[in-house]
Amino acid sequence: MNENSWSNILTVASSTLNQMLRSATPVALAALGGLMTEHAGIMNIGMDGMILMGAFTAAAVSTALMSAALGIVASVIFGILVGLFFALFTVKLRSDEFIIGCALNTFAMGITVYLSRSLFDSAGISNAPHLHNISIPLIRNIPFLGSVVSGHSLFVYLTWAFVILMWLFVYRTPVGFWIRASGESPETLRTAGRNPERMKWIASILCGVFCGLAGAHLSLGNLNGQFGQRMVAGRGYIAFACVIFGGANPVKVFAAALMFGFFDAIGLQLQSSKLVDPDLTSAIPYVITIIMMVYVVVSGQRRRERIAKQQLKKLELK
C-alpha cells in the first residue's frame, strides 16, 4: 500500500471519528437524563419532546436576548419545568408513563412550532446567536487526534465531564443510591426512611435538565443557531435505546451513544461512497439493542436457575 492511500484512509477515519463525536453528543446528553428516570423506574419515552422543547427554548431565548449563554440557561430552566410536569403526572397522579411520554412528544411538536410561527412568523428559527467551535491549542496540532478531538462545540467536551459526574452521582453519592433504590425496590427505600417518590421527582427533573441541554446543544451547537420542527429526528428514542443498551450506567450509555454516533458517521461516509446503504447501517444499533434485551432476560433467567440449583444442592447435602 502506498503512502497516499494510507493518508486517505487516515483522513476518512479521522473525519468519521470526528463525526461520531458530533453525532453522539446530543444523544448522549439526553440519554444521561433518560438514565436517571430509568433508574427511578419510570419508562420515559417522552425524551424526544423534551429535547425539542429544549432546542426551541434555547434558540428562541438566544435570538430574543442575543445571547447563546442565556439561551442555554433558559433551556435548563425550562427543562426543570418539563421535568416537574412529567413527574406531576407519572409520580403524583400515577398516570400511565407511556401515555404521558407519547403526549409530551406530540405536545412538544405543537407548542414549539406554534410559538415559533406566532412569535417569529416562521416554522423555524435560524441565525440565533450560537456556540462556536472550540479549537484546542496543542491538541489540534497532533496529527490524527487533533482532527478528531479538536474543533467541536462546547457541549461535546462538557458531555465527557457530565458522563463522569453522572457516573459519580449515580454510583458514588447517597442520592444516587436512593434514586436507584427508588426504581428497583421502592419499598426498601421507604423502610430505610427515605421517600422514593421524592427520588422519582428528582430523577424526573434531572432528566428534563439534560434533555433541555441536549436540545440547546442541537440548536445552538450542532446546527449553529437553528431550530426546525424535525431537527430532533428521533434522537429521544435513540437516547432511550442507549439507556436500555447501556443498562443505565452512564459510561456504558455513553459508549452506546458513541456506537450510534459511529454508525451515523459511517452512514454519512457511505452516502458518498454508495457501498452500503446508510439506512441499513443506521438500523444496526436498534437491532443490537433488541438482541441485548433478549440476552439480558435470558441470562437473568439462567442466573436465577443457577442460584436455585446451588441452593437445592445445599439442601440435599444437609
Next chain:
Amino acid sequence: MKAFFLRLKQKLDFGYLVALLISLGVALLIGTVILTVTGFDTGKALGALIGGSFSSRQYFGNMLEYAMVLCLCGLACDVGSRAGIFNVGGEGQLILGALFAAQIGVWLKDASPWIAIPCAALGAVLVGGFYAFIPGVLKVKLKVNEVITTIMLNSVAVFICGYFSKGPWKNPSPRVVSDTSPLDRSFMFSKLIPSSNLSTAIIVSAVLTFLVWYILQKTTKGYEMRLTGDNPRFARFAGIKADRIVIVAMVISGMMCGLVGMFRVYGAAGKYQSSISNDYYFEGLMVAMIAQYQPIPTIIISLIFAILRWGAIFMEDTVGVPIQIYWIIQTAVIFCMAGEKGVRAAIHKARETRAAKREIEKRREGGAVRE
C-alpha cells in the same frame, strides 16, 4: 323499563363521559388562552377550529379519512391491549405495510386491479403481521418487554423503508429522491368525494371496524381475549390458551396497521413516501388509551380529533392560526384524561379512609356502651 335504564347505566360510564367532556372543555380553554395571548381573533379562530371540517366537501372528506386512520390505528391498539399486549410498534408496521403494498402495486402494474389490489393488501397484512409477531413471541416466550422492543422495531422499520424507497424500489426518475414509483391510477381506491382523501377505503374500514368491534364484544374469542388481557393467570387457570391468544392478538394488531399503510397508499398518496404516516399510529394509540381500549369510544374520539385537526387546517387557511394549535389542544385533552384517573383515585381513597375511620369510631362508641 327500569331494567333498561339499569343496563344503560351499566353500559355507560357516566364518570368517564363527564371526564371526557371536562377534558375537552379544559383543552379548548387552554387553546383559547393561547390564541388570545398570541393575538388572534379568538372567536373567529374557535369557530373555524370547530366548524372547519364541515366548511366544504373536501374538508369533510379529508376529515373522515383522517378519522378512519386514527380509528383503525386505535382499534389495532385495542386488539392487542384487549389480550394484554401493548403494541407500540404500529408505526413501523404501518409504514412497512405501506411500502410493500406500494411496491407490490409497482410489480403488478400490468395486472388487473382485481388481482393487484388484493395482492397488495395481502402483502401489507403479512408484513405488518410478521413485524408484530416478533415482539409478540419475545414477550410470551422470554418475557421481554414488548413496549421497548416495538419502539426499537419502529426505528428499524423507518430505516428499512428508507433503504428500499431510496434504493432498490426507488422511482427511477432522477428527480425523485425517496419515493416509490406512482401506482397505476386504476389501482387507486375510487374517491368518494372528489379531490379529497376520502376513498372507498373508508367502506372497507367501516366493515373492518365493525368486525373488530364484533369480535371483541360479541364473540367467544373476544371473550377469551378479554379474560386473558384482564388476568392471564386466571385465563390459563380456566383452560384458555393464553400464550397463543396474546401472540395472535398482537399479529392481528400488526396486520391492521399494515392494512392502514396500504390504505394510505391506495387511498390517498398513490405511492410510498416518507410522509405516508406522520406518527399517525401514535396518535391512534393515544386515542385508544383515552378511550380505555373500548372500540366505540375509540371511534368517537377519533372523530373528535379528526374534526379538530381539519378544523385547525381550515383555521390556518382562513384565520392564519398555526395548525400546531391542534397538537396542543389534543395533548391537553390527553393530559387531562391521564391525570383524571389519578385525581379520581385520590378522591376515592380519601373518601374511603374517612368512612373507615367513622366506622371504627362508631364501633368504639358501641363497645364503650357494652363495657
Next chain:
Amino acid sequence: MTDEIRFEHISMEFPGVLANDDISLSIKNGEVFALVGENGAGKSTLMNILYGINTPTAGSLYVRGEKITDFSPKAAIDRGIGMVHQHFMLVPSFTVAQNIVLGREPKNAGVLFDNRKAEKLTRELVKEYGLEVDPSAEVRDISVGLQQRVEILKTLYRGADILILDEPTAVLTPQETDELFDVIRRIVREKEMTVIIITHKLYEVMAISDRVGVMRQGKLIGVENTKDVDEKKLASMMVGRPVLFDHLEKTGEPGEVAIEVDDLFVADNRGLPAVRGVSLQVKKGEVLGIAAIEGNGQSELLEAITGMRKINRGHVTVCGKDATDKTPGEIRALGLSHVPEDRLSTGVDKVASVTDNLLVGRQKEKRFNLFGFHQRRSTVERYAKELYQKFDIRGAGIHTEVGSMSGGNMQKVVVAREFSFDTPVLVISQPTRGVDIGAMEFFHTRIIEQRNAGAAILLSSADLDEVFRLSDRIITLYEGKITGEFKASEITKEEIGLYMTGTGEGAKA
C-alpha cells in the same frame, strides 16, 4: 422491666378488611416477645404500625412512654426500631454493605458515598454479632439465609434496640434457624435489645420467647408467659374457633382411586424445593384434607397437580390418565375442577362481570355459540342467572363487576363455576378464607354434597377446624414432606397440630 412499647386500642382498617381490631398490648424492655397466629390474623399489620408503615385508623401507640404521632419508617428508625420484613427489603443489585447503610450512608468529604467505609462498618458489625457475610457480594447473588442476615445487620447498623422479625424462619433451613436463634439470644443478653418475633411455628415460640401473644382474626386472644404454656395450649388458642356447625351427613363408601400423586418434587417461586417427595391417593367419594401451616408446600403441591406449576420430578394421575406437566386446560379435560387458593389472582377476573366469570370453561359449549363463534349472550346470561340463584350469590345481579363483591360472594362465584362442571375430581384450596362464618356453612354443605355424589376431593385449608369437619382422611405436610396420615375420626386437633409444626413423632425423620 418497664414497658418498652404499648399499644392502646389499636385498630387498622384496610378497604373492606378490619386487620387489627381494638388491640391493647404491652411489650417489656429486654424481652423476646413472640406473636403467633394463623395467616391473616393481623400480626404483620400490627408490627407495620409499630414500624410506621401503617398509620392506625384508631388507637394510640406509645414507645418508651412517648405517644407516637408521626407514623413513618424514618421516625421509627430514629426511635431505634428495626424491622426485618417477611419479604426482604433489599435492593438486589446493591452489595451487602450498600444495602446495610442505605438511608444513612457514610460519606467521603461530605458528598461522596464512601464504599470502603461502608464495607469496613459492615465487617465490624459482622464481627461484633458473629453474623458472617461478605460485605462486597451483591445481594441478588447470595442465599436467602444470608439475605436475612443482611436484614438483621441493617437494623443493627441503624442502632435499633427494638427488633421486629416477621416470620424470620419461613425461608431458613433448620440449621440456619438455630443460628438465628443464637444471634437473638446473644443480642438480647449482651445488648439488652427487645425482640418481637412473628411466627406460626410453635416450637420456635417455646425455644426462643419469654412471652407470647396469640392473635386470631385481627384480635389479640391472649398473652401468656411462655413457660406457663405448652404447644398444645397455644395451638388451641391459635386455631380454636368454637365449632358452631351442625353435623354434616357423609354417606357412601370410597370408590376407585381418582387422583394419584407419586413421589412429587416441586419448586417454589424462588426455585427452592417446596414439595419434596409427596405421594398420595384420593378415592372417589372421599375428602382428603391437607393440614399444614402456610408455606410448607401445600400450595405448590395443589398447583402442580392442577397444572399451574411445573413438576420437577414424579407423576400425577387424574382419573387414570397421566396429568404430569400438562396445561391446566388439558388437566381440566381429564375431569378435574379447581378452587384456587388465591381467588383474586387466580380464581376470578376482577374487572369482568359475574356472568363472564361464571361462564369461563364452558364458553366453547355449543349452546353458548351460534355458528361456533358468536357468543349467545342471552343464553349465557340465562345460564349465569341460574347458577347465581342456585348458589345463592348475593350482589347487585349478574352484571356486577366481581372485584366489587365481598369475599364470600366472590368465592361463591368461583365455587359455583367450578362445582357446576360436576367433574369426578375436585381440588379445593382455602374454600372459606376471608369468608364470614355465616357463609362458611354453605360452602361446607356444598363440598360434602359433591363428596356424597361420588367426587374425589383434595382439600387444603389453613383452618384446621375446616379440615377436620370435611375430611375423611387427613395428611399433614411439614417442609414439603408428608409427616403423617390419619383417619379424621381417629385423631384430635392437638395431635395434628404437633405433626403440622414438625414436633409430632416421626416428623423429624
